[in-house]
Amino acid sequence: MKKEYAKMDAGSLHLANKKVVLKLINHNTQISRSALAKESGLTPPSITRIVDELINVDGLVESLGVGSSSGGRPPMIVKFKNDNNYIIGIDLGATYIRGCMVDLNANFISEIQVPTELKKGFSSIVEKMIKMIHKLQSRKEATAKIWGVGIGVAGLVNSKTGIIESSPDFGWTNIDLRKELESHLDLPFFYDNSTRLMALGEMKMGERDNQKNFAVINIGYGIASGLVVEGNLLKGFSGFAGEFGHISVDTDSAVQCKCGMYGCLEALASGHRIASLGQQVLAENKSEMLKELCNGNKDLITAELVARAAKKGDPASMKIYDDVAEYLCKGIGTIANLLNPETVYIGGGISLNGDLLFDLIEKKKDKYLLPGNARVDIRPSTFGDQATSIGAVSVVLQKILNLELSGVNHNN
Ligand SMILES: [Zn+2]
Structure with a gap:
């Protein structure tokens, strides 16, 4: 390590030391200057210089003053400056667009959710996102900084160019969302696949911060996974890793997937599939309870409604969830046997229906x-329906910790 440092010029060395200090402050919420020196191995004068710079130049850190001492010099405590520094995270889903604004410790300041209304097309979605960002920005103090906007989208997203190369959920190919948003808003934007962001959020802000091998499965309109292997988020050769929804779980199936293949997990176990099986049950008049819950209107049948009927003991709805759980277990078995994860988190709309699905999975x-x-350990994702937006926030936070962003001060 020391040899590597020896090769660095003074500027690079200072930057590397500053990153170490910033990460320690982030990790500890509050920390004394002397503890920073001890944990980083830097000298007290170096710590003073770096912390002063983080306070006065970058505006990222603030001093809490003098802490209590059990003898010796009283400790000088510092922490992230939350009051004036914010990050926006957006989950662009096929059903809802969810946005949140958080401070640097990821405390929620405000949240907004609007229906996506896919059918209205791309320009309507862009308009909704712009309105959402304006609304979130308006809830901060006029002098506050927005450091960046993280955006998670279902599909193949090029995180470098921001181009959505392919999103079957939206029916988009090679969509330049970044160009559209940047032409309206002067903020730094960062994009990635929504399920990969769920995994990143779990890795950076989840309840178990030391685990190095885990999977996040996102079951909603479609099915996807974010895989963390040996502490790294798996992207794959062309960024397509984790397409868990398209592994075959029934080679004899006559159900065709959006991708064109038959028997994909997504075709047989997504929220979309559960709703369509519920509609089939209604059409065949096989469930009085489902009929009652949707008032005989098939368009009101959702995966959530089928779950409600199943929990009330409706045999036809129970059978739907039983079959779905069987397919999911086949899929989870494949991931677990291949990667040996410590935890498999299940997120997305389906995971919000209570214990029903988790109890079935545990049994099978x-x-x-x-x-x-x-x-x-198979369990619900830590952040529920905020998992993707928290992940989107984590992308921006990572950039801040790597000193790649300078922060934008906008007064709307
Ligand atoms: Zn498929």
Whole structure:
């Protein structure tokens, strides 16, 4: 390590030290200058210089003054400056667009959710996003900084160019969302696949911050996964890693997936599939309860409604969830046997329907797991329906911690 440092010029060395200090402040919420020196291995004068710069030049850190001492010099405590520094995270989903503004410790300041209304087309979606960002910005103090906007979208997203290369949920190919948004808003934007962001959020802000191997499965309109292997978010050769919805779980299936193949997990176990099976049950007049819950209107049948009927003991709805859980366990078995994760988180709309699905998975999973992988913990994602927007916030926070952003001060 010391040899590497020796090769650096003074400027690079200072930047590297500053990143170390910033990460320590972020990790500890509050920390004394002497503890920073101890944990970083830097000298007290270096710490003073770096912390002063973070306070006075970057505006990222503030001094809490003198802490209590049990003897010796009283500690000088510092922390992230939350009052004037914000990040916006947006989850662009096929059903809802969710936006949130958080401070640097990811405390929620404000949240907005609007229906996506896919059918109205691309320009209507862009308009909704612009309005949402304006609204979120208006809830901060006039002098505050927005450091950046993270955006998660379902599909193949080029995180460098911001181009959505392919999104079957939206029916988009090679869409330049960044260009559209940047022509209206003077803010730094960062894009990635929504499920990969869920995994990033879990990695950076989740309840278990030391685990290095886990998977996040996103079950909503479609199915996808974000995979963390040995502490790294898996992207793959062309950025397409984690297309968990398109592994085959029934080679004899006559159900065709959006991708064109038959028997994909997404075609057989997504929220979309659960709703369409519920509609089939209604059409065949096989459930009085489902009929009652939707007032006989098939358009009101959603995966959530089928879950409600199943929880009330409706056999036809229970059968739908039972079959879906079986397919999901086949899929989870594949991931677990391949990657040996510590935890498999399930997020997305389907995970919000309570214990029903998790109880079924718990009952069935062992059939598909090798004994060595049987200990895998399958649980709901830490952040529920905010998982993608929290992940989007994490992308911006990472950029701040790497000192790649300078912060934008906008007064609308
Ligand atoms: Zn498919």
